[in-house]
Structure formats: C-alpha cells, structure tokens
Amino acid sequence: MPEVGDAATATLTVSPFDGTTVATLLVTRPDGTTTNPTATSADNGQTWTATVPYTLAGVWRLLWTVTGTGSGVEPQLVSVAPLPAVTNTGRVYATTTQLAYYLEKAPPLDAAKLLRRASKLLDSDFLKAAMYAVDSDGMPTDAEVAEAFAEAVCAQVEFWDEVGEENDISGPLQGVAIGSVQLQFGAGENRSGPSFYAPKLMRALQSLPANKFHPSVVMGGC
Template identity: 65%
Template sequence: MPDVGDLVTARLAVSPADLTTGVSLVVTRPDGTTVTPVVTASDGGAAWSAPVTYTLAGIWRLSWTVTGTGAGVEHELVSVAPLLGAVPSGRAYATTTQLAEYLGAAPPLESARLLWEATKLLDALLISAVYDVDDASMPTDAEVAAAFADAVCSQVQFWGEVGEETDISGPLQGVVIGSVQLQYGAGDNRSGPSYVAPKLPRAIALLPAEKFRFIAWVGC
C-alpha cells in the first residue's frame, strides 16, 4: 500500500499486442479530480507504464484504455495511506510534548491523531459543561486547560494499554464527579467494558466551580 507522497510506476500488460496498440491512463484522485500521466510503451506494445504521484490519502482509481490490438478498458483501485502521525483538521487539548511528559516516555508515533480523537471524546462527554472558551473553543483558563490536557493524555495512555478498539466495545460504567454518580452499560447486566479512561473524569473532577460548571455527564 503506497503512502501519501509516494511516486509509483503504474504498469499495464496488454495481450495480444502489436505496433497498433495504444494505451492511455486517467487517474482519478479521492477528491474527484483527474490527471492524465504520460504513458510509455515497451516490449513491442505489450507493456505500458506511467508515473503516478499519490498526493492524497484515500482511494485512487486508475483507468487504462487500450486501443488497437488488445483493445479494452481496465480499472484499478489503489488505497493510499496517510502519512504516519498525520492529524485530521481540528484541535487537540494537549500537544505531543505534553503527552510525552505525562507518560514519562516517548509517545506513540500516532500521538497527534490519538490526541485529536481523545479531544473529540472529551468534548462529547462534557457537552453540558460550562467554562470560558476562545474563538477556537479552547478553554481560556489555565487551570481548566491543564485539566483538559491531563484528561486527553490519560485517554491516550488508556488506549495504549487496552487498545483503541475499546472505544466501540462498550459504554462508560461507574463514574463519580462531585455529587454526580452515573453508570452506563451494554446489555441488561451492564457487562460492557468502559471505553473511557478511569483517569479522565478524575482529571477534571476537582476544578473549582467558578471556573468549570458541570451539569451532567453525557454518555456516548
């Protein structure tokens, strides 16, 4: 599987083929735009190649059209991986440096994406919380910002221990924030495992009321 930025030689074998064989290539990017690379022939028209630079992550479609001897159309789908550590557009409550300091060790290579995912999770859980934010919806109070950073770092640490797949394995069970006590679960016996790090709610539980007001914990 190629990665974003890779320059790959796309190849097509044509049989039967002779000097009347012609080949063209249309490459459709994941965003729907197209390019037509220069195609060159070898082996008497039986082998064709073209340079393709994968500039976007996603599914690329290579459409070969053969004319003359061996005429026909052939399509190929290519899955292109994003750069390792690439971050989707968005914000994160902690940097990879903060994560490294929290872990006391080198952070995982996917830290940037994991922090972004943890930020989305925290936002969903605290949708009813009240605190001051800036134009980018980031907390303006240093104490709240630090607590949020600890919360998302704890979630990334949790995923590192139990695997990120736990995010779909079951809802939160048993959490206490101040006087609020909530328990969620999967099935009648609430046996589904939590996908929220135990340290996450504790990271924000002691924030002073004048800076952070929590109305209700929202299960995801």
C-alpha cells in the same frame, strides 16, 4: 499506500504483445475529474508505465485500454491517504510533546489524530455543560484547568493504546456524575463497570477545585 503529493508510477504488463500493442491510461480522480497521463513502453509493448500525481485523498480509478495485440481493458483502484495533519482543527487540549512526557516514551505516529479525537470526546461527553473560564477559542484560560484537560486527553490516548480506540466492554454509558464519580453503564438492568473512558481521565477532572471548574452533573450517553 501513496499519500497526497506523491507521484507514483502506474504499470501495466500486456500478454501477448507485439509491435502493434499500444496502451493508454485514463485516470479518474476522487472528485470525478479525469486526466490522461502519457504512457510509454521501453520493451516493445510488453510493459507500459505512466506517472500519476496524486493530488487528492480518496480512491483513484486507473483504467488501462490496450489496442492491437493483447487488446482489452484493465481497471485499477488506488487508495490515497491524506497527509498527516500539521495543524489541529478545533480544540485540542494536549500536544504530542505533552503526550510523550505523559507516556514517558515516544508517542505513536498517529498521536495528533488520537489527541484530536480524545479532545472531542472530552468536549462532547464531559464539558458540554461544564463551567470554566475560556478564551475566544474556547480553550481554558486557567493553567490548572488546562493542565487537567491535557492530562485527561493524554490518559484517554493511553487507555486506547491498551484496550483499543473503539473498545466497548461494558455497554453504553448511561450517566456520569463527576462530583461523586458515579458511573452507570449498560442497557436497562445490564449495568457494569467503565468501558469507554480512561479512569485517569475522570480523576484528572475530579481533581479540579470547584471555584475553577464546575462540571455538568449528568453527562449524555454514548
């Protein structure tokens, strides 16, 4: 699969073909704009190639139109991946270096993405009503709190690696009380043990002293 910034060669093989065969290429980008890269053949019209620079992530449509012998049209769809994020957007509570030391091994190649998602989970499910000192970007200023948040998101990434990022064993979370670590899962009377959250995430937050981190009493469900 190409990534943004790649310049790939689009290829079309025509059969039957002869000296009258001509192929042209219309490229529709994901944003709806179009371009007509130059198509050439080095074998008298059987194989046609054109260079397509992929400048946007998304689904690209390549439409070959053949005239002369072998006439017809052939659409092709190409899925283009975005470049891996170089800088994080939003609050991210751990770096890939911290994750590597936490895991005691090389982190996965999508570690930056997983840390972003784990940080968003921490924000939405555990920190929405919590009280702790922050800077202008909303990041914790106390070193002990920052370390606990980093440990929490690293634990969640490790948990996802073991059970799957979207794993839901026990049903939706209905309530959490960090002070006494009370969890309620399932719907109605269908309650069971933890599913969405790493147990080590809860322990990392519970380890913080009350004068530095005051959690929400009850968090929202999923």
